[in-house]
Amino acid sequence: DTAVSQTPKxxxxxxxxxxxxxxxxxxxxxxxxxxxxxxxxxxxxxxxxNNKELIIxxxxxxxxxxKSPDKAHLNLHINSLELGDSxxxxxxxxxxxxxxxxxxxxxxxxxxxxx
Amino acid sequence: QKEVEQDPGPLSVPEGAIVSLxxxxxxxxxxxxxxxxxxxxxxxxxxxxxxxxxxxxxGRFTAQVDKSSKYISLFIRDSQPxxxxxxxxxxxxxxxxxxxxxxxxxxxxxxx
Numbered sequence: 271d272t273a274v275s276q277t278p279k280x281x282x283x284x285x286x287x288x289x290x291x292x293x294x295x296x297x298x299x300x301x302x303x304x305x306x307x308x309x310x311x312x313x314x315x316x317x318x319x320n321n322k323e324l325i326i327x328x329x330x331x332x333x334x335x336x337k338s339p340d341k342a343h344l345n346l347h348i349n350s351l352e353l354g355d356s357x358x359x360x361x362x363x364x365x366x367x368x369x370x371x372x373x374x375x376x377x378x379x380x381x382x383x384x385x
Numbered sequence: 386q387k388e389v390e391q392d393p394g395p396l397s398v399p400e401g402a403i404v405s406l407x408x409x410x411x412x413x414x415x416x417x418x419x420x421x422x423x424x425x426x427x428x429x430x431x432x433x434x435x436x437x438x439x440x441x442x443x444g445r446f447t448a449q450v451d452k453s454s455k456y457i458s459l460f461i462r463d464s465q466p467x468x469x470x471x472x473x474x475x476x477x478x479x480x481x482x483x484x485x486x487x488x489x490x491x492x493x494x495x496x497x
Contacts, residue, residue, distance in 0.1 A: 274428070310393070311471055313429070313487040326484055360428055371417040371436060372477060374485060376428035 273297050274377035276361050282383045283351055290347045291380045293361030301325075302344040303362040303374065304336060313360070319344055351384045358382070388412050391474055391488030400497055404461040408474035408488045411455065415476040415486075418450050420459045423471045423490065432472075433459070464495045 274295045283289055295302060303326075304316040317336045318326035324336070333349045344361060361377040391408045398404055406420075417436055421429035435441045438452045447460040457476075461468055471490040 311423075311473075311490045311492075313473065313490075315484050318484060328484075362428075371419070371434050372485070373419070373431055373434060376421075376430065378428050379426075 274361055274363055274375050276359075276377040276380050278380060279378065280381050280383075282385065284385055285351055285353060287351050288347070288349045289351060289382075290345055291359055291361075291382075293344045293346070293377055295342055295361075295363040295375070295377075297363055297365065297375060299363035299365050299375075300341055301364045301372070302338065302341070303364070304344065304346050305360040305362060305376075307358045307360060307379070309357070317344075317346075351382075353384050356382055356384045387489075388486050389474060389476055389488040392491055393489055395492040395494055397494045397496060398464055400464060400466060400495055402464050402495075404459075404464050404468070404493060404495075406459040406461075406472050406474075406491050406493070408457050408476075409455055410457075410476055410486075412476070412478070412486070413452075413455065414478040416479060417477040418448070418457045419475040419477070419485070420446075420448055421473040421475060421487075423473060425470075429473055461493075464493075466495050466497060469493055469495050 301320045303318045307313045319338045322338045358379045362374045364372040364374040389410045419434040420432045423429040433448045441448045445462045449458040473490040474488040475485045
């Protein structure tokens with residue numbers, strides 16, 4: 271009954287490799303996100319998709335390419351991994367409350383370590 | 386200057402204490418204010434959200450927003466060891482491509 275799930279949980283890889291992280295939500299939300307959390311716990315948005323359409327792209331290197339095959343899935347592919355890509359990547363999905371706020375629900379995170 | 390500033394802590398308090406966690410922000414367009422709790426090695430979970438200025442209470446938690454001062458607070462009454470986590474404030478404004486902007490989080494440790 272997991273709401274937002276991500277795979278894999280841990281990813282250790284060499285510099286220069288290409289890797290993908292997958293995200294699925296079963297909440298029926300229309301909007302999904304990718305965030306990067308660095309070692310100082312700062313959570314920064316990378317991308318947002320609404321109904322499979324990209325709506326936010328926050329100055330992320332084009333080595334990062336999100337793909338949304340349907341509104342329940344948002345995957346993140348990273349080419350030519352660099353040391354600085356080591357972080358925890360969180361997927362989230364959101365719904366709009368009756369009051370108008372977007373409340374976001376986060377996955378458990380994918381811990382990426384680039385060696 | 387970051388849009389949202391939050392003291393990273395750590396903040397250590399004894400069990401039963403009242404905890405006050407705070408954020409300041411610079412963007413007056415923010416309308417929705419949220420608090421997330423993040424346990425170690427877990428994803429953030431939404432605790433509370435408020436719209437505009439005022440207070441909101443939920444059990445031991447009270448969220449307070451002062452838009453005139455661009456200052457928000459989260460109070461935890463009767464703190465428990467299980468409250469030990471990082472607390473992140475987040476803010477959101479409506480508009481095209483609106484997004485949540487997070488503070489850096491305050492690490493709270495409640496000791497026995």
